[in-house]
Amino acid sequence: MLNQLPVGMLDSDFFVRFVSLFQQLGSSLLEDADNIENAVDPSVAPEPMVRWLASWIGVEAIDPLLAPDVQRTILRGAASTISRRGTRAGLLEFLQLTSGGPAEVVDGGGVWREGEAPAGTATVTMKVDSTGWLPERDFVELLRDEIPAHVRAELWVGDRQVWSSVVEAGR
Numbered sequence: 001m002l003n004q005l006p007v008g009m010l011d012s013d014f015f016v017r018f019v020s021l022f023q024q025l026g027s028s029l030l031e032d033a034d035n036i037e038n039a040v041d042p043s044v045a046p047e048p049m050v051r052w053l054a055s056w057i058g059v060e061a062i063d064p065l066l067a068p069d070v071q072r073t074i075l076r077g078a079a080s081t082i083s084r085r086g087t088r089a090g091l092l093e094f095l096q097l098t099s100g101g102p103a104e105v106v107d108g109g110g111v112w113r114e115g116e117a118p119a120g121t122a123t124v125t126m127k128v129d130s131t132g133w134l135p136e137r138d139f140v141e142l143l144r145d146e147i148p149a150h151v152r153a154e155l156w157v158g159d160r161q162v163w164s165s166v167v168e169a170g171r
Contacts, residue, residue, distance in 0.1 A: 053075055066133065077098070088107050099131055099139070100130075109121060125156070128157055
């Protein structure tokens, strides 16, 4: 803006400082506009934006105290597993991402002809070595949202059963 002013206006110190304020504001707006596509990229977005993007896909529980790389991993993992949510494959990937280690999912599902399905097939047993960066209670809370409501589920961490939907329903 200053380069476009007539020579006579450049002699006024007040006018130069006044126009410089608008030039500085305009420059920062242009820089932000050039960077807009990066604002929604989980690998480089600011930390508050990562949590906001996660809320778009139903992940409300990202703790801002977690390391930034963990927050980004949660967002990327949730985005990749959302299309398989409620399936064995989606649950396995979710467990591996949130625990940070190997997981095992055994379900009672199958394919039967109409009327021939045995009773009690809506079960799932999940096993992980640890709950990763989450306390067990928070891990179970996240896991509850991934399991269909009609399924009887249990979670084992190492050799301990830490959650059972059947026990929980009986309380």
